[in-house]
Amino acid sequence: xxxxxxxxxxxxxxxxxxxxxxxxxxxxxxxxxxxxxxxxxxxxxxxxxxxxxxxxxxxxxxxxxxxxxxxxxxxxxxxxxxxxxxxxxxxxxxxxxxxxxxxxxxxxxxxxxx
Amino acid sequence: xxxxxxxxxxxxxxxxxxxxxxxxxxxxxxxxxxxxxxxxxxxxxxxxxxxxxxxxxxxxxxxxxxxxxxxxxxxxxxxxxxxxxxxxxxxxxxxxxxxxxxxxxxxxxxxxxxx
Numbered sequence: 001x002x003x004x005x006x007x008x009x010x011x012x013x014x015x016x017x018x019x020x021x022x023x024x025x026x027x028x029x030x031x032x033x034x035x036x037x038x039x040x041x042x043x044x045x046x047x048x049x050x051x052x053x054x055x056x057x058x059x060x061x062x063x064x065x066x067x068x069x070x071x072x073x074x075x076x077x078x079x080x081x082x083x084x085x086x087x088x089x090x091x092x093x094x095x096x097x098x099x100x101x102x103x104x105x106x107x108x109x110x111x112x113x114x
Numbered sequence: 115x116x117x118x119x120x121x122x123x124x125x126x127x128x129x130x131x132x133x134x135x136x137x138x139x140x141x142x143x144x145x146x147x148x149x150x151x152x153x154x155x156x157x158x159x160x161x162x163x164x165x166x167x168x169x170x171x172x173x174x175x176x177x178x179x180x181x182x183x184x185x186x187x188x189x190x191x192x193x194x195x196x197x198x199x200x201x202x203x204x205x206x207x208x209x210x211x212x213x214x215x216x217x218x219x220x221x222x223x224x225x226x227x228x229x
Contacts, residue, residue: 004157031215043158043202043219056215091157098213100146100206101163108157 002026004106006092012112013082021077021109023092032075033093033103034067036060043091049075050098082113117141120203120220129229133190137203137220140184144205146214147179149188152200152222161201162188193227200224 005024013019025032034046048055049067066078075094079086090109095102120137127133135149146165150158162177164170164186170177176189186205190197200222206214 031213033215035217042221043204043217045216045218048215055211055213056209058216089155093157098209098211098215100204100214100217101148101160103160103217105150105157105159108155110155 004092004094004104006090006106006109008109009107010110010112012114015084015113016081019079019082019111021079021090021092021111023075023077023094023106024073025075025092025094026096026104027073029094029096029104031055031095031098032067032069033095034077035091035093035105036088037091037108038085038088046077046090079111082111084113087111087113118203118205118218118220121223122221124224124226126226126228127193129193129195129227131193131227133193133197133225133227135188135190135201135203135223135225137186137205138184139186139205141205141207141218142181142184143207144218145208146206147177147186148204148206148217149175149177150202150204150219152202154200158202158204158219190225193225195227195229198226 032049047057092106093103148163149161178187202222203220204217
């Protein structure tokens with residue numbers, strides 16, 4: 001069964017460093033998303049991406065964040081200068097259409113900022 | 115008022131019990147209602163979804179939506195230890211482009227089913 005994959009599974013970085021989180025969505029999917037979950041808190045929407053541009057972004061997704069689909073298979077989330085409060089699980093999701101129930105989530109990348 | 119509220123639990127039940135999980139919401143524009151299951155340090159996995167009001171059944175799971183009360187429920191019959199996980203409700207409203215991009219999640223309810 002096709003699945004969304006994410007690398008690395010765990011990333012440790014120092015405050016102020018740049019990180020890139022990588023995702024490989026399901027191959028025939030066209031819509032891509034990033035969510036994050038701070039430990040003990042709810043899953044929060046960050047951004048949606050379609051046709052090489054951002055469709056929607058949340059207030060959390062400020063200028064420190066960017067997304068890119070550098071080739072036909074990868075979808076990345078970059079945090080330019082990490083802060084302690086960026087420590088969280090980051091989940092990538094993809095869907096074939098813009099139907100809410102069709103988003104398939106990856107296993108997540110745990111980002112720890114020290 | 116939070117957009118989606120969900121009692122975080124934990125909820126502990128004996129094997130075989132009927133489990134009732136609930137969420138309330140404030141945004142009347144929500145039209146899709148989903149239930150996800152999440153194991154520790156894993157991604158959410160879709161269990162069921164409902165569009166607008168009504169009930170939906172899938173095996174031991176039943177999802178109910180009452181839009182007039184802004185209240186959704188997930189019932190698990192004959193609960194098993196393997197059902198032990200965190201259950202997240204999620205909702206979506208139509209966006210300006212006509213799709214349902216953004217999921218708004220509840221905090222999740224931790225469920226433990228003991229043998």
